[in-house]
Amino acid sequence: MSFHRGRTSSLASGLTARLAIFIIVIAFLVTPTSWSQADGPDPVLAGSDSALASLAPITSLVAEDNTYDNGNALRLIWVPSIDDRLIDSKIIGYRVYRLAGAGEPRAIAELPPGSNQYLDETVLRDSVYSYYISTLSERAEFPSNRTAAISPQREWINLDRGYLFLIALAIAGAVIYYVTVAKRGKKLFVRKIAGLEAIDDAVGRATEMGRPVLFIPGIHDMDDVQTLAALTILGRVSRTIADYESKIFMPVARSLVMTAGREVIKSSYQAAGRPDAYSDDMVNYITDEQFGYVAAVDGIMVREKPATVFLLGAFFAESLILAETGNSVGAIQIAGTARPAQLPFFIAACDFTLIGEELFAASAYLSGEPRQLGSLKGQDVGKVIAMVVMTVGVIALTFAEAWKIEFMQDILDRLSIIFSTN
Amino acid sequence: MPNVGVLVPLVAIFGGLIWLLVRAIRGREVERRVIFMFIFVAVATPILFPITFQEHATPVVKNLFDRIENLPSGSTILMSFDFDPAMAPEVQPMANALSRHCLAREHKIVFMCLWATGQSLLNTTLEYVIRPDFPHLVDGVDFVNVGYKAGNEGVLNVIVSDFKKMFPTDVNGVPLDGVEIFDKVGSCKDFDLILTVGGGRPGPKEWVLFVGDPADVPIGAGVAAVVAPQLYPYYPRQVIGILGGIKGAAEYESELVKTHPRFENMEKPGLRMMGPQTLAHVVILAFIVIGNIAFFRGRRGKKTE
Amino acid sequence: MRQLVPLTITFCVGTLLIVSVFIPPLGDLERTFTLWFDIIAVFAFFLGGGNLLRVHINKLRRRKTDWGFSIVTLAGFSTMLAAGLFKIGNPGDIATAVDAPGSMFYTIFDSVVVPLGSTMYSLLAFFVASASYRAFRAKNREATLLLVAAFIILLGRTPFGLMLTEWVPDSFSLLQIPNLAIWIMNSPNLAGQRAIMIGIGLGVISMSLRLILGIERSYLGGDNA
Structure with missing residues (x-):
């Protein structure tokens, strides 16, 4: 009996579960965005077969201030729709909407499928904005949640260019140092340039x-x-x-x-x-x-x-x-x-050709003035930096590629960061 | 008859070269004007009596071709005509082939120029290539010409973040806000590909430095042969493909005809000009050999004296 | 005083533009200064155009040698100026582009300027030949290397390059002349170009610092002692 009772109760609970799943699926199909659109706009459907064309909206949409700018850009990052596939995708793109303060939403950009970020550079400093992004199919669009309100901030120093600043400082510092040294009367050797001698x-x-x-x-x-x-x-x-x-x-x-x-x-x-x-x-x-x-x-x-x-x-x-x-x-x-x-x-x-840097060195060379010659010497520090970095880079790349040494890859990555100007 | 027309100058060229070779063996140098004459005949003959050669796209050309071919239809492409009439014979065939390919793949093109002289040459492409080959396409819908803007790199610096700030209207004064292509385009970052055809400054290199790299947009370049080596440092990361000189244009045209047979009967200036270029190269090679022989014979003569 | 003002402007603007790279609120300065330069350069055209007219009118008036060419110059200058300024023959109204197809400006540009420019450019074909004949000689080891590289690249740019070395097996495909030409361009040539570019970059930095700091002032017409 206990077996029967148990079976009956398990059957009953199984049926209830299936029914519940059925209802959930039906509810999901009928209102595809009802759960994920707690505070987002309603989907805009343009066709009678909307249920068949339903698409999952993007998720995890975040708006953040773009760093190191004049307060004129906001960055949006999101996870693309799960329906965004390389093959047989029904998604034709994404549309970015912006709300300025409590104003009406305005479409500001359309992006291709696969996009997962957007930089809005048409914002004004200290104004408040929020965004949502619609996933677009041929006939309808499926909006995401709206982001929290955010206003772009201005930064006074671009720390992303810290390395560039240090490199510039090293080279410019070397030039100024040698100019000062030469001014004090120290003799500096400059190789002969045939074109200028002539x-x-x-x-x-x-x-x-x-x-x-x-x-x-x-x-x-x-x-x-x-x-x-x-x-x-x-x-x-x-x-x-x-x-x-x-x-x-x-x-x-x-x-x-x-x-x-x-x-x-x-x-x-x-x-x-x-x-x-x-x-x-x-x-x-x-x-x-x-x-x-x-x-x-x-x-x-x-x-x-x-x-x-x-x-x-x-x-x-x-x-x-x-x-x-x-x-x-x-x-x-x-x-x-x-x-x-x-x-x-x-x-x-x-008859004679001044190659690249020799053109810029010519005036200093011809004047023979110590301060100008000093500036040429300062250039050499830049060359030493370039040579050292190139040698390290070539060795690191060789080891990282040939023997997959992680440490070498780290060096390469670090060098790319240091010498990137973006 | 054309065969005779080709044969006579060819025999004259190669006969002349042998005669000069014999003179070189005797230690005699060749006068500048003789070299000019040989080059003239070598270039003129294949122009008058076309000689064409089979071309195969090298990877550097194929990469760009494949990118345009594989972009989804309707992609937005920016194309800049950064050259002048003098450079046009070498680079306009590339601009024409690239425009044809983009439009055949149903991409939308925004045309512009950084060189004042590029505007008229862009009009030539619109008038003689796009209008006859794609009569159904509508200006302002399938392509838009925003024209020339002065400012060189300054223009690039602005359009990288806001295109309409520099080009509020198209060349006819129609506001871009009403042009459908610009619904999707706010700045250069929104283009799927940027094509730049030119060779001077501003040109492909400036596009890479001021737009391609900062905005992370792929760039395809068509350049005069002499400038192509300058772009190799950027290939294949920043510049996805380079058409260098007439050979680059010829390779692109042959690839275009192979993939899109509808262009079989199109004007193929790149392929056509490979004939003169090939013959001129052969003549130059012959003169280098002759020059060296004359040099060594002359030096030996001096030593003997 | 004649030099103090431009030197002060150079110092201030130069320093400001360097600093602006690291300070986002000043990021637009470079763009603004570029536009200012373009505006000044446009006005400076009056100086150039005026000089051109003065020189050729003088030449014509004094019947100097080759004064006939001055007539051509003056006629070309004034015709093109009038065609552009008054939009002669423009198909639309005055608002259409100055070089709209059908306009006199476009026609002259298309049928005179374009062929003339192409003619000058095509002189390169002749000069490349005469310069190659003179320069590519095996005078010493370096010149021989240059000669061999030039030979391979020239051959590689013609279909004959492939024809001559098509028999080379695929495992040695680098030895096929077109591939060898590409290798020369991509490896030794590129390495050399990059080295020159780095040198140029450093040269520009050094030169710019000399200008900004006022050490170099001969471009202002001074310090010629």
């Missing part, structure tokens, strides 16, 4: 031949540090030209470079005690158009046949056209650029 000879050659010196400062404006570097060299070159009583001509592609170039040459002539020999016509604006400028400069080279051509600054596809034309008229050519793609052309067609 400047006096090149200008002397132009004087002997009675032909002009052509100075081409690249095709970029004054906001390019290469143009500034070219103008610093122009200062030294035009001083030598003024001393030798030779002629200089400088066609430019930017108006501001024309003004700056004139100032530089004018003061060189004044410093050489020959202000009367200076003329504004030494520097002429041609055109901003790259190949229009090249055509004009080529024409000048062919007609004037300069004895010396300086090609210093930012150059692009025109580098070889200018350098080969200069070569064809028999000019001695000194070139320099920080555009690695153009360096091979200059090396092939010019």
Whole structure:
């Protein structure tokens, strides 16, 4: 009996359980979001087969302040809908809604399936916002819970860039340290740069031949540090030209470079005690158009046949056209650029080429002034840092990849964090 | 008849090269204008009498092709025309092939330029490629042209966080707020892919530094051959694929035709220009050999003296 | 005094922009200064355009050598300026883009500027050949390395590269010329490029510090002693 009773009671409890599950399933199918939408908006259904198209909304939606900004961004993070699958997914995306204070919700972005975070950069500091995200199917959308109200905060220091600050401090500190050391009179060794040693000879050659010196400062404006570097060299070159009583001509592609170039040459002539020999016509604006400028400069080279051509600054596809034309008229050519793609052309067609950093070092080198030479020495500290980091990185990567040594992977990860600028 | 047309210059080129080789063995250098003449014939012949070669996409091109091919239809792609007329013969074929591919896959394209000169070249692509090949597509719905904005990297710095701040309207003055594509796009971060075609500055490198990297958006680049080496440091993480020079364009076109046979009869300037490029390379190689022979013979002559 | 003002501005703006990288509320400064520069550069165009006109009008007036070219320059300058300024032949009203298809500006650009630019660019084909002929010579060990690398890359960019080495088994596929060309570009070339880039980066830092601290002032037309 006990067996029967027990069986009956177990049957009864089984039936009750099944019935309960059935009711729960039916209730779930009929109101798919009723449990998870305690304080969220109702689903918006656009079709009669809504029950078939029901999708689970996203969960765990959190809005947080985006760190280290000017109080103009909030970050949303969530767990995508369980229906968000790579294959046969009914989800076509997510729609982000924002409520400013107690205002109406406004759709601010649509995101592709698989998204699990969004950075809202259209918020105002100290305003209060809350969000919810709808999972989108072809015909309906299924909103999530609403986040707690949050307002974006401003941070005064970007601690994410702490490492960058330290690296910058080390390099800049080294430059300033060596400038100070050099100022105190300590002799610093700087290797010989052939292209710069040749400047006096090149200008002397132009004087002997009675032909002009052509100075081409690249095709970029004054906001390019290469143009500034070219103008610093122009200062030294035009001083030598003024001393030798030779002629200089400088066609430019930017108006501001024309003004700056004139100032530089004018003061060189004044410093050489020959202000009367200076003329504004030494520097002429041609055109901003790259190949229009090249055509004009080529024409000048062919007609004037300069004895010396300086090609210093930012150059692009025109580098070889200018350098080969200069070569064809028999000019001695000194070139320099920080555009690695153009360096091979200059090396092939010019007599001397200042490679990358040599262009920036030129002015300091030519002046021979201790403070400027000190700044070059400071650069070497940066090179030592780069070499050490590269060596450690290569060793760590090799060991981490080949022998799966975790410690090496940690070093790599740490290096990536240190040298990331984001 | 075209065969004769091809043969005569080819025989002239190779005959001439042999003659120059013999002169080089005697220690004679070649004059600059002779080199120019040979290059002229080598480039002009395959243009007048097209010679085409089979091309296979290298991984660096295939990666970009596959990305566009595998993006779900309707993805939003930003395409920037950052070049001038001088660079156009080399990079416009890439821009055309990329636009065709994106639109064939039914992606939405936002066209823009960082170079003032890019605007007219973009119009050329719209006028001569998109309109005839995709007459059913609607400006403002399937693609939108926001035009040129001055400011170089400054523009990139702004659009990386707010696109409409720099481009409030399209090129015809229609506010972007009313353009459907921009319902989903607030900043560059919302694009599924950014394509940049160019070679100068600002160009692909600036797109990587100012947009691709900070916004974590994949970038595909079409660049002049001379600039391609500069982009390799960013491949394949930041730049998912690079079309370098005419060869890159030719590889992309052949892959496009292979996957989308409807483009079989399209204009294929990349593949067409591989003929002149190949012949010119062969001539340059021959001149390098001749130059070295002349150099060594000349040096030996001097030593003997 | 002539140098003090620009040096002070350089110091203040330079320092501010460096600091702004680490202080979020100043994050927009770089953008603002870039825009200011562009505005100034636009106004500076009047200087350039004015200079161009002055030089060529003088040349024409004094019948200097090649004065005929000045007529072409002045005619081109004024035609393009008028076409853009007055939107001559624009299909729509004055609000349409200056270079809308059909406008005079577009037509001149398309049929004159584009072919002229392409012509200049195409000169590269000739100059690459003449420079290669002169530069790639096995004068010493380094030059020989350069020559061999150039040879492989040139061949690798043509279908002949594959044709010549197609027989190389797949296990040695690196030795196929196109793959070898890609390896040269991706490994030795890339390593060299990166080294140059690092040098350039450090050079820019050092140069910028010299400018900001006022140690380097020859670009202002001073310190030429």
